[in-house]
Amino acid sequence: MGNTQASRCDDTSARAGEALRIDGSRLWDSLMRLAEIGATPKGGVCRLALTELDRQGRDFFVREAKAAGCTVRIDAIGNIFARRAGRNDSLPPVMTGSHIDTQPTGGKFDGNYGVLAGIEVLRTLNDHGIVTHAPLEVVVWTNEEGSRFVPVMMGSGAYIGEFELAGLLAQTDRDGILVGEALKAIGYEGSAPLGEGKPRAYFEAHIEQGPVLEANETTIGVVTGALGQRWYDVTVTGMEAHAGPTPMALRKDALLAAAELVGIVNRIALDHPPHGRGTVGCLSVHPDSRNVIPGRVSMTVDLRASDDGRLSAMHDDFLTRTQELATRHGVSIDVRQVVYFPPQPFDTDLVHAVRTGAAALGLSEMDVISGAGHDAVYLARVAPTAMIFVPCKDGISHNEIEDAKPQHLEAGANVLLHAMLDVANQPSSTSRR
Numbered sequence: 001m002g003n004t005q006a007s008r009c010d011d012t013s014a015r016a017g018e019a020l021r022i023d024g025s026r027l028w029d030s031l032m033r034l035a036e037i038g039a040t041p042k043g044g045v046c047r048l049a050l051t052e053l054d055r056q057g058r059d060f061f062v063r064e065a066k067a068a069g070c071t072v073r074i075d076a077i078g079n080i081f082a083r084r085a086g087r088n089d090s091l092p093p094v095m096t097g098s099h100i101d102t103q104p105t106g107g108k109f110d111g112n113y114g115v116l117a118g119i120e121v122l123r124t125l126n127d128h129g130i131v132t133h134a135p136l137e138v139v140v141w142t143n144e145e146g147s148r149f150v151p152v153m154m155g156s157g158a159y160i161g162e163f164e165l166a167g168l169l170a171q172t173d174r175d176g177i178l179v180g181e182a183l184k185a186i187g188y189e190g191s192a193p194l195g196e197g198k199p200r201a202y203f204e205a206h207i208e209q210g211p212v213l214e215a216n217e218t219t220i221g222v223v224t225g226a227l228g229q230r231w232y233d234v235t236v237t238g239m240e241a242h243a244g245p246t247p248m249a250l251r252k253d254a255l256l257a258a259a260e261l262v263g264i265v266n267r268i269a270l271d272h273p274p275h276g277r278g279t280v281g282c283l284s285v286h287p288d289s290r291n292v293i294p295g296r297v298s299m300t301v302d303l304r305a306s307d308d309g310r311l312s313a314m315h316d317d318f319l320t321r322t323q324e325l326a327t328r329h330g331v332s333i334d335v336r337q338v339v340y341f342p343p344q345p346f347d348t349d350l351v352h353a354v355r356t357g358a359a360a361l362g363l364s365e366m367d368v369i370s371g372a373g374h375d376a377v378y379l380a381r382v383a384p385t386a387m388i389f390v391p392c393k394d395g396i397s398h399n400e401i402e403d404a405k406p407q408h409l410e411a412g413a414n415v416l417l418h419a420m421l422d423v424a425n426q427p428s429s430t431s432r433r
């Protein structure tokens with residue numbers, strides 16, 4: 001951590017802070033209360049972005065933040081910032097947060113944990129009368145999930161300037177409702193300028209959404225960065241023909257070529273261990289009839305890797321092998337890249353702070369890489385950023401059965417508390433970068 005011994009000794013509140021712990025049952029209680037808003041019969045949550053239920057979830061957050069003494073501001077895309085003043089309130093804040101929108105069949109913890117862990121950090125500081133040097137902020141980012149409106153990570157993307165506001169406000173859901181209309185309808189179209197007050201540091205606590213921590217019986221995932229991603233829409237075009245009269249040698253079977261392509265995508269990922277990923281998630285067959293040789297197949301391809309060199313190599317390999325496959329099958333294959341997220345390493349100092357913080361708390365920890373996108377991945381482009389992962393049951397999320405253990409959630413919030421305190425109490429004269 002960046003703190004020097006001298007600066008620690010100067011500050012009695014920092015020393016008293018070493019023994020500080022959040023209240024795990026209060027955190028759990030908040031999570032369960034928020035999960036009641038949009039609760040599903042199977043124990044999950046359906047709280048889609050910018051719906052009436054999202055409004056209720058946001059209202060819950062705002063109430064809790066104000067009860068913890070925060071001032072609240074809302075920006076033009078509906079991101080909510082709860083601010084706790086620092087001794088030197090002109091300093092950039094140390095920020096934490098996540099999202100409270102969910103998938104249609106989402107869980108109680110994805111996103112919600114990061115937001116409420118932030119609130120619990122503030123409550124803990126209040127309990128002990130601790131005022132940090134720099135201000136602290138807890139943020140709720142609008143529409144991280146992207147299930148009602150695209151793009152995903154809309155609020156954090158707008159905040160860092162990745163998207164134009166006007167374009168986002170004009171996005172529509174399946175019923176033709178505009179983002180701008182939906183924001184107004186729930187009363188969360190704010191007046192704070194987009195992207196103002198960039199943080200000194202950004203932390204995000206999150207359930208892992210994968211099986212690695214659980215498999216390793218480890219409590220804290222020290223997230224070193226996020227995988228880069230390339231998403232493609234692929235169309236394989238062959239020739240529809242009758243399944244009976246058309247001999248095998250004279251077919252142009254789009255599905256046969258597509259089936260081989262699924263194997264190729266898998267192979268490309270396996271050729272780039274340990275972090276290469278390759279997935280075909282959607283496949284639609286035309287005309288989808290029992291006795292017609294498929295003439296057209298539309299499919300999605302998702303490639304991920306931990307560094308851009310590998311991701312580019314996977315991309316090139318994919319294009320080369322696709323064209324070779326098209327020739328061999330006498331079909332045409334159109335590949336259109338629709339999304340590119342470069343791999344995003346997190347800030348070395350903050351990652352180190354999370355690692356040593358976990359060790360100081362006596363928690364098991366290991367380095368992990370995030371395979372999923374998070375608001376933190378955008379924040380990392382404009383501020384030093386790190387994430388803290390805790391295990392979730394069987395690595396499952398985006399599912400109503402998503403589950404996490406109270407003691408893991410508590411442990412992650414304690415790591416968050418100390419990481420935030422550490423950065424927020426660094427003297428402003430000390431440049432971290």
Ligand SMILES: [Zn+2]
Pocket residue numbers: 099110111144206
């Ligand atoms: Zn999430």
